[in-house]
Amino acid sequence: MTDHTRKYIRGGLAGALALAALPLAAAGARAADYDVGSIHITQPWARATPKGASAGAGYLTVTNNGTAADRLTCAGSDAAAQCQIHTMTMENGVMKMRPVEGGLEIKPGETVTLRPGSDHVMFVNLKHPFETGNAVEATLQFEKAGTVKVELPVVAIGAAAPGATTGGGSMMQGGGMMQSTKH
Numbered sequence: 001m002t003d004h005t006r007k008y009i010r011g012g013l014a015g016a017l018a019l020a021a022l023p024l025a026a027a028g029a030r031a032a033d034y035d036v037g038s039i040h041i042t043q044p045w046a047r048a049t050p051k052g053a054s055a056g057a058g059y060l061t062v063t064n065n066g067t068a069a070d071r072l073t074c075a076g077s078d079a080a081a082q083c084q085i086h087t088m089t090m091e092n093g094v095m096k097m098r099p100v101e102g103g104l105e106i107k108p109g110e111t112v113t114l115r116p117g118s119d120h121v122m123f124v125n126l127k128h129p130f131e132t133g134n135a136v137e138a139t140l141q142f143e144k145a146g147t148v149k150v151e152l153p154v155v156a157i158g159a160a161a162p163g164a165t166t167g168g169g170s171m172m173q174g175g176g177m178m179q180s181t182k183h
Contacts, residue, residue, distance in 0.1 A: 031043060031044055031045060031151075031152075031153050031162060032044075032150075032151065034148050034150050035148075036140075036142060036145045036146050036147065036148035037066065037070075037142065037144060037145025037146055038064060038065045038066025038067075038070070038144075038145060039062060039063070039064055039065070039066070039070060039106070039142050039145040039148075040062070040063040040065055041060055041061070041062055041063075041140070041148065041150060042060070042061045042063070043059075043060055043061045043113075043161065043162070044058065044059070044060040044150045044151065044152040044153070045058065045059055045060070045152050045153050045154075045155055045161060045162050046058040046059070046121075046123075046130055046136045046152040046153070046154050046155070047116075047130065047154070047155060047156070047157055047158070047159060048129070048130050048131055048132045048154050048155065048156055048157045048159075049126065049129045049130045049157070050129070050157065051129050052129075053126060053129060054124070054125060054126055055080075055122060055123060055124050055125075055126065056079070056080070056122075056123040056126055056130045056136070057086075057116070057120045057121065057122060057123070058114075058120065058121035058123065058136060058138060058152045059113075059114045059115050059116065059120055059121070059152075059161065060113075060114050060121070060150065060152070061111060061112070061113045061114070062106050062111070062112050062113075062114070063106075063110070063111040063112075064106040064107060064108055064109065064110055064111075065109075066108055066144070066145075067108050068108055068144060069105055069106065069107045069108060070105075070106050070142045070143055070144045070145055071102060071103030071104065071105055071106070071142065071143040071144075072085055072103050072104045072106060072140060072141070072142055073085055073100075073103040073104075073140075073141045073143075074121050074122075074138055074139070074140055074141065075139040075140065075141040075147060076138070076139045077123055077136065077137060077138045077139070078127075078136070078137045079123055079126060079127055079128065079130065079136045079137070079138075080123035080124055080125055080126050080127060081124060081125035081127070082123070082124040082125060083121065083122070083123055083124070083138055083139075084099045084100075084121070084122045084124065085099065085100045085103065085104045085114075085119065085120075085121060085122070086098060086099055086100065086119065086120055086121075086122040087099075087100050087104075087118075087119050088117060088118055088119070088120075097122075099122070100119070103141075103143060104119060106142075115161065116160075121138060121152075123136065123138075130154045131154060132154055132155060132156050132157075133154065134153075134154050135151040135152060135153050135154060136151070136152045136154060137149060137150070137151055137152075138150055138152060
């Protein structure tokens, strides 16, 4: 192989990789971190919805840096009539989704990731579809820390979290229940 051929292949591969990374970089770049009281929120995102969908889902990671437990609820959204925190469980081989009564507890020192196939923010009675490249605004309410408005960048239908290396499938996929870790 000649030097010219090697440079051509290297340049083509570099260009292709750069173009492939643009959507992920754009989604990741728009995602911001948020703080309210002792609560730290990272990696907010939502999936695009098909036209005519009445519901959508959002995901994020919440860390409680405080010394007392706090509870997360969704107080509202510009994109839907209702915004709720939902949980998913398996009962007799059937996946069931329900609102979390009284809010999702975040224990002191705990990090909870809301993700596909597990706990998530549920947007009910959408006012418009979630479109890739846009963002959805939600007001999250914490029992002790207070409220915070977050923007969830919208990624493609079926996408994994922004920056993840594998696809995600439907909201029902993702395996396992709430991911919870102490830090």
